Amino acid sequence: xxxxxxxxxxxxxxxxxxxxxxxxxxxxxxxxxxxxxxxxxxxxxxxxxxxxxxxxxxxxxxxxxxxxxxxxxxxxxxxxxxxxxxxxxxxxxxxxxxxxxxxxxxxxxxxxxxxxxxxxxxxxxxxxxxxxxxxxxxxxxxxxxxxxxxxxxxxxxxxxxxxxxxxxxxxxxxxxxxxxxxxxxxxxxxxxxxxxxxxxxxxxxxxxxxxxxxxxxxxxxxxxxxxxxxxxxxxxxxxxxxxxxxxxxxxxxxxxxxxxxxxxxxxxxxxxxxxxxxxxxxxxxxxxxxxxxxxxxx
Numbered sequence: 001x002x003x004x005x006x007x008x009x010x011x012x013x014x015x016x017x018x019x020x021x022x023x024x025x026x027x028x029x030x031x032x033x034x035x036x037x038x039x040x041x042x043x044x045x046x047x048x049x050x051x052x053x054x055x056x057x058x059x060x061x062x063x064x065x066x067x068x069x070x071x072x073x074x075x076x077x078x079x080x081x082x083x084x085x086x087x088x089x090x091x092x093x094x095x096x097x098x099x100x101x102x103x104x105x106x107x108x109x110x111x112x113x114x115x116x117x118x119x120x121x122x123x124x125x126x127x128x129x130x131x132x133x134x135x136x137x138x139x140x141x142x143x144x145x146x147x148x149x150x151x152x153x154x155x156x157x158x159x160x161x162x163x164x165x166x167x168x169x170x171x172x173x174x175x176x177x178x179x180x181x182x183x184x185x186x187x188x189x190x191x192x193x194x195x196x197x198x199x200x201x202x203x204x205x206x207x208x209x210x211x212x213x214x215x216x217x218x219x220x221x222x223x224x225x226x227x228x229x230x231x232x233x234x235x236x237x238x239x240x241x242x243x244x245x246x247x248x249x250x251x252x253x254x255x256x257x258x259x260x261x262x263x264x265x266x267x268x269x270x271x272x273x274x275x276x277x278x279x280x281x282x283x284x285x286x287x288x289x290x291x292x293x294x295x296x297x298x
Contacts, residue, residue, distance in 0.1 A: 004186030010163075011285060013097035014188055018283055018294025020054040021092040021099045026297055028060070028088055032105040036081050038062050039073040041088075049092050057091030057098050058166055059210055059241035063268075065108070068153060068194055068202045068277045070266040072209045075243040075250070083107050085114070087279040093238065096164040100190040101295040102281035110276050113195055116148035117278040120193035124172070128183065128191075128284060128291040135180030138173030141193045145174075151200030153277065156269070158191040161283065164236050187286040198275030208265035211254055212239045217262045227253035228262060239266065 005011075028045040042060040049056050059072040064084050073079065089102035104114040120141040127137050145152045158172030170181040172191050183189070216232060219225040227247045231240060242250050257263045271277050284291040 006186065006285065006287060010097055013094040014099060014161075014283075014285060015294050017054055017057075017092040017094045017097055017099035019298065020049060020052045020094075021090060021101050022295050022297050023052065024048050024092070025088065025090055025101050025103055025295070028090065029103050029105050032081055032086050032088065032107070034081055034083060034107055038079040038081070039077040042073050045090055054092040054094050057093040057100065058239040059244070061087070061089035061102075063087040063089070063277065063279070066198070066271040066273055066275050066277060067268055068156060068271065068279065069269045070210050071207070071268045072241050073243070074209050081107060083109070085110055085276045085278060087277065089279065089281065091166065096236070098161040098166060098188075099283040099294050100161060100166070100281060101283060102192055102279045104278040104280060106278070108276065110197075110278075112148055113150060113197060113276055114278045116145045116150050116195040117193045117280040120144040120152070120195065121191060121280040121282060124191045124193065125282065125284065125291065125293060128286060129289065130183060130185045130286055132183050133180045134170050134172050134183065135177045137191065138180070139176035142175040145193065145195045148195070150195045150197055153194035153196055153202055153271070154200050155202060156192070156194050158189060158281070161188045161190055164238060166238055183286050185286055185288055188283065189286070190281055190283045192279060192281035194277055194279045196271050196275055196277045198271035198277070202269040202271055202277075204267035205270050207268045209242050210239050210266040211242070211258070211263045212266070213237055214262060214264055217260055219257065219260065219262070221253070221256050223247050223249055224253040224256040228257060231263070
């Protein structure tokens with residue numbers, strides 16, 4: 001295997017994305033309180049990322065209670081926070097080099113569940129070094145969450161981060177698995193334990209506010225064509241929100257693009273009603289003697 005230069009521009013941009021992201025995550029988490037607006041928190045965080053010199057790698061995810069992923073406010077969303085479990089999942093890229101992080105802000109009084117995912121992440125990061133099996137990391141996550149009397153969400157995983165790619169190999173499971181991959185020096189991965197008092201499996205809900213480009217194609221409808229031009233130019237293959245499109249009828253444009261197989265949507269992923277999901281995530285770079293956490297609070 002060729003030498004990996006962890007001081008190269010690629011890794012410096014990953015670090016810069018992580019530094020911006022750590023600041024924005026901590027500031028956005030402070031804004032989450034009963035009565036605050038979902039849309040205002042999401043848009044504030046996305047604008048703050050740009051202000052600090054990055055770009056959102058995907059729309060700010062605000063998942064409530066049983067929701068685990070892919071929930072973001074709609075254009076005219078008037079939702080406010082109640083006494084709920086709130087997961088903020090935020091991403092930043094600098095020239096396509098990414099960082100991804102998440103934190104649970106618990107307003108519901110289930111602080112043990114929030115602590116389970118946080119400690120599971122700490123246990124996972126402790127193990128990271130070149131040659132470690134991803135299944136071993138998953139086993140550590142599962143052991144911590146089990147120890148709290150909860151279940152890991154087994155059909156969501158951590159993942160590699162590529163150039164303009166938010167999910168790439170290797171997957172980092174949240175439980176022990178028999179077939180897994182070995183981490184190498186220079187791998188950039190997001191480790192994200194999810195803990196739940198539910199069954200540990202999420203399923204797709206009906207809402208879709210996040211989309212991504214599958215392939216470019218010719219589009220007859222003028223509004224859809226304008227939307228596609230913006231997607232290709234600004235977001236490339238990264239996920240984007242309906243509310244980010246600068247066209248008059250974004251939902252209609254996306255429906256047309258989806259029908260033609262040009263974009264795909266991300267349905268909200270959720271546990272069964274009445275249960276809660278907590279999440280904690282950091283991005284790491286695997287180094288010679290362990291790892292560097294790019295999204296740690298400064």
